[in-house]
Amino acid sequence: MISPVTARMVDLISVLRDRIIDAELNGGVGREPWVAVEEPLQDFLRYPDLLTLEQEEPDPVRYRQHLLHADPDGRFSVVALVWMPGQATPVHDHVAWCVVGVYRGEEVEENFRVASDENGPHLVHTGVGVNGEGSVSSLYPPGDIHIVRNATSGKVISLHVYGADISARGSSIRRCYDMPIRPRS
Numbered sequence: 001m002i003s004p005v006t007a008r009m010v011d012l013i014s015v016l017r018d019r020i021i022d023a024e025l026n027g028g029v030g031r032e033p034w035v036a037v038e039e040p041l042q043d044f045l046r047y048p049d050l051l052t053l054e055q056e057e058p059d060p061v062r063y064r065q066h067l068l069h070a071d072p073d074g075r076f077s078v079v080a081l082v083w084m085p086g087q088a089t090p091v092h093d094h095v096a097w098c099v100v101g102v103y104r105g106e107e108v109e110e111n112f113r114v115a116s117d118e119n120g121p122h123l124v125h126t127g128v129g130v131n132g133e134g135s136v137s138s139l140y141p142p143g144d145i146h147i148v149r150n151a152t153s154g155k156v157i158s159l160h161v162y163g164a165d166i167s168a169r170g171s172s173i174r175r176c177y178d179m180p181i182r183p184r185s
């Protein structure tokens with residue numbers, strides 16, 4: 001169910017739609033929709049009135065998703081994810097491109113690729129980074145396998161723009177990877 005949004009979020013959604021349509025019509029290498037989304041998303045992260053109080057509510061058991069927008073033409077969706085300390089996603093990839101802006105706190109992100117040898121398929125750790133408050137980062141399939149966690153002692157909130165209508169499927173996750181993880185050799 002889509003949550004009623006603030007006037008500020010209405011403004012952001014309008015800007016995102018304009019940028020994404022422009023990128024589709026006039027884009028190219030370096031001007032893809034996810035690149036076009038990064039700047040306005042980062043600009044709006046400074047506003048304290050982007051979300052309602054309900055949209056900042058966590059879940060005591062797992063990270064919580066609030067669906068804020070699913071564009072009627074299916075071009076994109078916007079969600080807020082709220083994380084309490086220790087909460088994490090599964091290892092997963094996505095159905096479409098994704099731009100993440102950290103609104104409150106900081107997230108730790110680890111990246112992986114799938115490999116296979118005589119012991120079978122497994123995940124190889126390819127990197128780790130901290131996404132701080134006010135930062136934006138992009139992911140686009142393939143090669144977008146990651147896990148995200150709240151490694152702080154407080155609540156973390158991030159805004160995610162996905163290049164698909166996720167209202168029907170419920171999330172942007174394409175597949176979860178329940179495999180052994182090995183360090184990069």
Ligand SMILES: [Fe+2]
Nearest residue numbers: 092094146148
């Ligand atoms: Fe993700």
